[in-house]
Amino acid sequence: MKNLKGNIYLILAIVFITSTLILSSCEEVIEVDLNSSNPVLVAEGQIVKDSAVWIKISYTSDYFNNEEVTFEDNASVILTDSDNNSETLTYNGDGFYKGHVLLGDVYENYTINISTDEWEYDGESTLMPPSEIYEIVVSESELQRPELDEIAYSLEIKFKDVSATDDYYMMKFFVNGRFDSYALVDDKIFLFGDTVIYPAMRKEFFIDDEVIVRLHTVDNDAYNYYYQLNETVSDGKGPGGSSTPYNPASNFGEGVLGYFVAWSFVSDTVVIIQ
Numbered sequence: 703m704k705n706l707k708g709n710i711y712l713i714l715a716i717v718f719i720t721s722t723l724i725l726s727s728c729e730e731v732i733e734v735d736l737n738s739s740n741p742v743l744v745a746e747g748q749i750v751k752d753s754a755v756w757i758k759i760s761y762t763s764d765y766f767n768n769e770e771v772t773f774e775d776n777a778s779v780i781l782t783d784s785d786n787n788s789e790t791l792t793y794n795g796d797g798f799y800k801g802h803v804l805l806g807d808v809y810e811n812y813t814i815n816i817s818t819d820e821w822e823y824d825g826e827s828t829l830m831p832p833s834e835i836y837e838i839v840v841s842e843s844e845l846q847r848p849e850l851d852e853i854a855y856s857l858e859i860k861f862k863d864v865s866a867t868d869d870y871y872m873m874k875f876f877v878n879g880r881f882d883s884y885a886l887v888d889d890k891i892f893l894f895g896d897t898v899i900y901p902a903m904r905k906e907f908f909i910d911d912e913v914i915v916r917l918h919t920v921d922n923d924a925y926n927y928y929y930q931l932n933e934t935v936s937d938g939k940g941p942g943g944s945s946t947p948y949n950p951a952s953n954f955g956e957g958v959l960g961y962f963v964a965w966s967f968v969s970d971t972v973v974i975i976q
Contacts, residue, residue: 714966741772743821744959745952749812751829751966754803755781755791759816763957772799777818784811791899808832812964816954823954825962830919832966833871834862836897838915840974843906854906855974863889870925871898872965875905876914886929907974923953924963926951 726847747757759774779791779799791799806812808831815824837857846854863869871887884900892898907913920928952958 716830716834746960747962749806749964751806757799758797760797777816780815784814807946825954827964828921829964831864832968833864835970836860838972857902863896870920872918874916877911911974914971918965918967920965927961
């Protein structure tokens with residue numbers, strides 16, 4: 703039903719709108735009919751601790767031809783926190799809307815409403831507190847590929863678990879000033895006491911690489927969303943091993959691609975040396 707190359711291209715585009723980057727009980731994995739006559743709304747937004755909110759709103763145009771995106775320049779965008787404080791975002795061009803008044807605060811639940819004369823959607827996310835990176839351990843990778851002419855190194859990241867309840871993290875890696883990849887970490891798997899120890903064994907680094915590790919704390923819904931997104935991009939397959947990728951369930955609801963996320967983060971830097 704869908705073009706595989708086009709679907710992966712679209713999902714990758716969504717990933718990098720935010721950086722670059724989870725389901726509630728009423729959300730479902732959705733299938734969107736992506737064809738040349740049905741443009742699809744793409745909404746990617748975030749609010750970070752101590753920073754203002756932003757969101758980018760656009761449409762997929764001709765799904766099969768990879769045409770330039772069409773930006774939404776006439777939407778009403780309103781952010782509301784759990785105390786019912788709200789602000790209307792300002793349009794800055796190219797589908798980009800930004801707030802100025804409400805700054806991200808921990809444990810606040812934020813709802814962002816986006817609407818035009820033709821549609822209206824709400825996205826909701828809770829801003830979890832930041833963690834603390836205790837240590838980044840560098841060691842020679844146990845998985846040295848024979849085709850490499852240099853030694854590969856891996857990282858082990860030790861950081862504080864933010865609470866006694868289940869917590870979820872997205873770990874982003876920047877190598878020599880450029881975004882490289884991300885990993886999703888569930889504390890139920892890597893927790894030792896109050897410390898999470900994550901072995902980034904599948905990632906390769908080399909001598910003189912400067913690696914920035916940015917650790918985002920996310921809520922459960924955001925974790926699930928990016929997990930679905932990661933599975934789709936990595937495997938190119940939908941649930942049950944089908945050859946057609948599925949669309950990760952957006953917290954804006956059915957028919958929308960993208961996500962609104964509230965999060966905090968900390969970062970640390972390591973240089974790979976002999």
